[in-house]
Amino acid sequence: GESVGLHLPTLSVQEGDNSIINCAYSNSASDYFIWYKQESGKGPQFIIDIRSNMDKRQGQRVTVLLNKTVKHLSLQIAATQPGDSAVYFCAERPGAGSYQLTFGKGTKLSVIP
Amino acid sequence: EPEVTQTPSHQVTQMGQEVILRCVPISNHLYFYWYRQILGQKVEFLVSFYNNEISEKSEIFDDQFSVERPDGSNFTLKIRSTKLEDSAMYFCAVRPTGRNQPQHFGDGTRLSIL
Numbered sequence: 001g002e003s004v005g006l007h008l009p010t011l012s013v014q015e016g017d018n019s020i021i022n023c024a025y026s027n028s029a030s031d032y033f034i035w036y037k038q039e040s041g042k043g044p045q046f047i048i049d050i051r052s053n054m055d056k057r058q059g060q061r062v063t064v065l066l067n068k069t070v071k072h073l074s075l076q077i078a079a080t081q082p083g084d085s086a087v088y089f090c091a092e093r094p095g096a097g098s099y100q101l102t103f104g105k106g107t108k109l110s111v112i113p
Numbered sequence: 114e115p116e117v118t119q120t121p122s123h124q125v126t127q128m129g130q131e132v133i134l135r136c137v138p139i140s141n142h143l144y145f146y147w148y149r150q151i152l153g154q155k156v157e158f159l160v161s162f163y164n165n166e167i168s169e170k171s172e173i174f175d176d177q178f179s180v181e182r183p184d185g186s187n188f189t190l191k192i193r194s195t196k197l198e199d200s201a202m203y204f205c206a207v208r209p210t211g212r213n214q215p216q217h218f219g220d221g222t223r224l225s226i227l
Contacts, residue, residue: 008153034215043115043204043218044156051213089156099144099208100169101216103156 008087010108019077021107023090028071030102031095035064035075037086038106044089047075052095077109085111116140117205117219125225129194134222136188136205144208145188146216147180149173149201156204162188192224200226 013019025033031052036044050057050064050073057064063076073090087108091101118137126132136145147159161168162180179191192199202223206216 032213036218041220043206043220046215046217049213049215091156098169099161100146100158100171101148101156102158105155 008106008108010110012110012112013080014112015082016079019075019080019084019109021075021077021088021109023073023075023104023107025071025073025090025092025104026102027092027094028068029095030092032093033064033066033073034091034093034101035062035073036089036091036103037084038089039086044103047088080109080111082111082113085109115219116142116217117207119203119205119219119222121222122220123223123225125227126195128197128226132192132195132224134190134192134203134205134224136190136219137186138188138207142207143210145180145182146206146208147190148204148206148218150204150221151201159190159203195224195226197226200224 034049035047037047038044048059048062048064050066055066061078065074077084087106089106090104093101116139120135124132143163145162148156149159150156158171160170160174160180177193182188202221204218204221206218208214208216
């Protein structure tokens with residue numbers, strides 16, 4: 001979900017469980033979406049992307065779902081591992097020839113061993 | 114392994130001084146971006162660069178900022194007269210050719226203005 005001020009929403013899950021991270025995006029014209037993972041002291045790392053003409057895309061242990069009706073994006077991580085602990089950002093591309101990304105405020109995922 | 118190397122990893126500068134942040138792509142990319150992330154906040158777009166020209170820029174990217182690719186390899190962000198509020202992580206990103214390709218980020222430069 002969205003954060004308020006400096007406080008990131010936090011999701012705590014047990015190792016081995018599935019995680020679902022949600023994101024509400026702002027621009028109904030956005031045509032491309034990306035999930036990034038950011039570990040402490042590092043840059044955003046690409047996880048998975050999806051175009052606006054799709055509603056689901058699967059990768060290795062990750063699935064992204066797109067609901068354009070309510071402008072909602074989710075990232076599902078199967079069998080969550082300690083190495084998945086990080087801050088996760090969704091990013092949207094506004095379309096109409098623009099390639100700049102607008103990032104959400106992030107969700108902190110903590111995996112409990 | 115990031116697709117870009119950023120230097121320095123940490124830069125401490127007095128307010129009013131000029132800083133140059135550098136980005137070196139690992140492979141031959143054509144599309145370059147700078148973003149910044151103020152501590153605890155979300156990543157914000159600054160500028161995109163293609164074919165030796167700025168393609169897009171945000172409101173943050175005012176006259177104090179400039180970008181260039183002086184030798185066809187390094188991609189630089191210059192801040193002419195730094196302000197306290199310029200303190201942030203600055204990330205360079207590259208994008209492969211092709212419309213629906215993700216941007217890949219470096220590990221950033223932490224800029225601290227005193």
